[in-house]
Amino acid sequence: MVKPIGVFDSGVGGTSIWKEVAKMLPHESTIYLADSANAPYGEKSKEEILQLSIKNTEFLLNQGCKLIVVACNTATTNAIDYLREHFQVPFIGIEPAIKPAALQTQTKKVGILATKGTLSSSLFSNTSKLYAEGITVLEQEGKGLVKLIESGDIKSEEMKTLLNQFLEPMLEQNIDCLVLGCTHYPYLIPILRELLPPNITIIDSGEAVARQTKAVLEQNNLMTQENNAPSHIFYSNKDVAVLEQLVNSPSAQISYLDF
Structure with a gap:
């Protein structure tokens, strides 16, 4: 069998x-x-x-x-x-791909979009400490994104509004890598490419x-x-x-x- x-x-x-x-x-x-x-x-x-x-x-x-x-x-x-x-x-x-982001970043500033459950976990904390020494990791809870994806509303205006709201503080801090810390989020890559400057690398774990x-x-x-x-x-x-x-x-x- x-x-x-x-x-x-x-x-x-x-x-x-x-x-x-x-x-x-x-x-x-x-x-x-x-x-x-x-x-x-x-x-x-x-x-x-x-x-x-x-x-x-x-x-x-x-x-x-x-x-x-x-x-x-x-x-x-x-x-x-x-x-x-x-x-x-x-x-x-x-696990969120902190290590490849830390290796790739030129600005030494990396954004991570993840759920509250991931960002508050000890495993995430330990991974960040292990691989992100000397790197600023800007954490952003993607509240509401999973519900929209589960509903099939990936390309909705509500989705774009939320993403803009989440990305803006990270962009102001000059990130050059964005780590997708939830397996739902790779389905947002086409929209993220529209919203992000071309110099920002999007990294997922797949x-x-x-x-x-x-x-x-x-x-x-x-x-x-x-x-x-x-x-x-x-x-x-x-x-x-x-x-x-x-x-x-x-x-x-x-x-x-x-x-």
């Missing part, structure tokens, strides 16, 4: 990670779980985030997943240590996560044979229309699931 890679997120945003994983590992089957009924995680307590992450993990393990990608920055920063300690499969987490997923599969002898025709199954506990729109793949099986 071919075991799939499990992926979960607070909603549809983690599909930005799923796309990178599926591109890098074209023979691997996947099961994606969108907990959209409970989005956004970033405004919940640490205990709530942990309990939801445990529930999502148990669901994916019951589907036979061999590895789980926690495709949510907030769930990674608040729950992944517990998950690794209490479950027997490898976990891949998502490709790095896919590389790490491949490396961990190889280390644990979990890679699927190359002649495998993969299946990609998606579940959501909310309206699946936005999920269908973002995944946009004829091979994907997308279903509503009451969980």
Whole structure:
């Protein structure tokens, strides 16, 4: 039996990670779980985030997943240590890409757009201390962005207004890198490119996560044979229309699931 890679997120945003994983590992089957009924995680307590992450993990393990990608920055920063300690499969987490931003910046000023749950976590704090010495990291909570993306209102005027409001203080401080610290946010890159000066580099974690997923599969002898025709199954506990729109793949099986 071919075991799939499990992926979960607070909603549809983690599909930005799923796309990178599926591109890098074209023979691997996947099961994606969108907990959209409970989005956004970033405004919940640490205990709530942990309990939801445990529930999502148990669901994916019951589907036979061999590895789980926690495709949510907030769930990674608040729950992944517990998950690794209490479950027997490898976990891949998502951290804001502070390190590549710190290496690239010329102005020594980096902006990060993330959820409250990520920015207030100890993991984020430790990552910043480790990689951003001598760099000014300007943190901005993207309050309201996840809800708009989950509703399919990515190109709305409300979205542009919010983004302008969040970006302005960072631009005034002369950032030259903007780190997207939530897996929903890569879907905003086309709008961000319109709103930002051309000299600003936008950085997200997708490709790095896919590389790490491949490396961990190889280390644990979990890679699927190359002649495998993969299946990609998606579940959501909310309206699946936005999920269908973002995944946009004829091979994907997308279903509503009451969980």
